[in-house]
Amino acid sequence: MKISDFKKKQLRDGFQNVSELRQDLVSGDWMIVATGRAKRPDLFIKREKEKFEQPISECPFEDPQVTGHGEPLLIYYKNDKRRRLKGIKKLVREWSLQVVKNKYPYLGPGDCSKVYKEGPYTLMDGAGFNEVIITRDHKQHLALMSLNKVEEVIKSYQERYLALMNHKCVNYVFIFHNHGLKAGASIPHPHSQIIALPVIPADVRRSIRGAKEYHDRHRRCVHCKMLEWEKEEKRCVFQNEHFIVFTPFVPRVNFELRIYPREHQSNFEKITEIERKYLAEALWQALFRLCRGLKNPSYNFFIHTAPCDGKDYGYYHWHIEILPKTATWGGIELGTGVEVLLVKPEDVAKYLRKIKIK
Ligand SMILES: [Zn+2]
Ligand SMILES: [Zn+2]
Known part of the structure; x- marks a missing residue:
C-alpha cells in the first residue's frame, strides 16, 4: 500500500504510529486504529491489577504546560488572588479549567483525511482533533463539584465544540468523560475529552x-x-x-x-x-x-x-x-x-x- 501524504507528514512530525480509520465491509461502521496510544501489549495485563490512584507529584495534569501539553486552547481562571511571593504582594492567576491537545491522541493532527482502498477494504487517514478538558482539583470529580464548576465544564464543552465544528473536514464532534479505571480512564485526575472526526461514529x-x-x-x-x-x-x-x-x-x-x-x-x-x-x-x-x-x-x-x-x-x-x-x-x-x-x-x-x- 502506498504511504499517504498525511502519514508521511505524521512520521516527519515524530508520530511513531499513525492513526487510521477503517470501514467495516459488512456494517459500514468506521473504527479508529490508534496504535500510538498503547505502547506495549503488556500494558493491557498490568492495568487491571494496578490501583487507580496517582500521587499529585506524578500527575501530568497538575501543570499541563510543564508536562508538555502545549499552550491551553481554552483556559478559565479562578478569582484573581493577591499572594505574597518573596515578600512582594503579587497578582497570581490560578486556572480552574483548561483545554489542551491530547498528548496521546486517538486521531493525528491533520487537515483532511483521504479515503483509499486496500483490497476490498476502505480506509482513511486518522486525521482530526483530540483535546482534553482538565479541571484543577486532583480528586474533585464531577459529582463532588459545585454547580458553578459543573457549569464551567459544560461551558468549555460548548466553546470547544463551536471552535471545532466549523473545520472543513470535521463532520462529527464527540464529547465524552471517563471516570474510573474500569471506564477506561488512563489518568485519575478528572478530565473529559473531545474528538473531532471526519466520519460519524457507528x-x-x-x-x-x-x-x-x-x-x-x-x-x-x-x-x-x-x-x-x-x-x-x-x-x-x-x-x-x-x-x-x-x-x-x-x-x-x-x-x-x-x-x-x-x-x-x-x-x-x-x-x-x-x-x-x-x-x-x-x-x-x-x-x-x-x-x-x-x-x-x-x-x-x-x-x-x-x-x-x-x-x-x-x-x-x-x-x-x-x-x-x-x-x-x-x-x-x-x-x-x-x-x-x-x-x-x-x-x-x-x-x-x-x-x-x-
Ligand atoms: Zn492531578
Ligand atoms: Zn425531540
Missing part, C-alpha cells in the same frame, strides 16, 4: 438512523415521544425546568441514565446560558445520585448530538448517556451488544430518587 449513526426512521413514519421526534411519557413515569430520576434525567425503558447497561432537554433541540452547542445552568444541575444530580448509590462506580458519559456535516438533522434530539460499569462484559454482551440486566430500570430510578442530596 453508534451515533445508528441513533440518528433510528430517529430518522421513526420521524419518517410518524412525522414526529421519537425522543419527544419518549419524554412525554417519561416525565410522568416511574423511571424519572430528576427533572428541572429544562432537563430531565431518567432510566431508559430499555437500558443498554445496568443503571444507565439519560439526560434530555425537555424541549426538542437537535444541537447541543446551541444551548443558551440559562439552559447551561439547568443542564449543570441535571448532570450533577445524575452523577451525584449514581456515585452515592453505587459507592463511586466507574462510569462513562457522552453527548449524542446532531453531526456538523452541513445536513439537516432537525428530527434528532440531542442527549447525554451515562453508562456505569457494574458488570464485566462476557460473550453474550460482546456478541449481542447488550448487557444482561440484573435490575429493572424502574427499580433503579426508585433507588436513585431516594438518595439524599447533601
Whole structure:
C-alpha cells in the first residue's frame, strides 16, 4: 500500500504510529486504529491489577504546560488572588479549567483525511482533533463539584465544540468523560475529552438512523415521544425546568441514565446560558445520585448530538448517556451488544430518587 501524504507528514512530525480509520465491509461502521496510544501489549495485563490512584507529584495534569501539553486552547481562571511571593504582594492567576491537545491522541493532527482502498477494504487517514478538558482539583470529580464548576465544564464543552465544528473536514464532534479505571480512564485526575472526526461514529449513526426512521413514519421526534411519557413515569430520576434525567425503558447497561432537554433541540452547542445552568444541575444530580448509590462506580458519559456535516438533522434530539460499569462484559454482551440486566430500570430510578442530596 502506498504511504499517504498525511502519514508521511505524521512520521516527519515524530508520530511513531499513525492513526487510521477503517470501514467495516459488512456494517459500514468506521473504527479508529490508534496504535500510538498503547505502547506495549503488556500494558493491557498490568492495568487491571494496578490501583487507580496517582500521587499529585506524578500527575501530568497538575501543570499541563510543564508536562508538555502545549499552550491551553481554552483556559478559565479562578478569582484573581493577591499572594505574597518573596515578600512582594503579587497578582497570581490560578486556572480552574483548561483545554489542551491530547498528548496521546486517538486521531493525528491533520487537515483532511483521504479515503483509499486496500483490497476490498476502505480506509482513511486518522486525521482530526483530540483535546482534553482538565479541571484543577486532583480528586474533585464531577459529582463532588459545585454547580458553578459543573457549569464551567459544560461551558468549555460548548466553546470547544463551536471552535471545532466549523473545520472543513470535521463532520462529527464527540464529547465524552471517563471516570474510573474500569471506564477506561488512563489518568485519575478528572478530565473529559473531545474528538473531532471526519466520519460519524457507528453508534451515533445508528441513533440518528433510528430517529430518522421513526420521524419518517410518524412525522414526529421519537425522543419527544419518549419524554412525554417519561416525565410522568416511574423511571424519572430528576427533572428541572429544562432537563430531565431518567432510566431508559430499555437500558443498554445496568443503571444507565439519560439526560434530555425537555424541549426538542437537535444541537447541543446551541444551548443558551440559562439552559447551561439547568443542564449543570441535571448532570450533577445524575452523577451525584449514581456515585452515592453505587459507592463511586466507574462510569462513562457522552453527548449524542446532531453531526456538523452541513445536513439537516432537525428530527434528532440531542442527549447525554451515562453508562456505569457494574458488570464485566462476557460473550453474550460482546456478541449481542447488550448487557444482561440484573435490575429493572424502574427499580433503579426508585433507588436513585431516594438518595439524599447533601
Ligand atoms: Zn492531578
Ligand atoms: Zn425531540
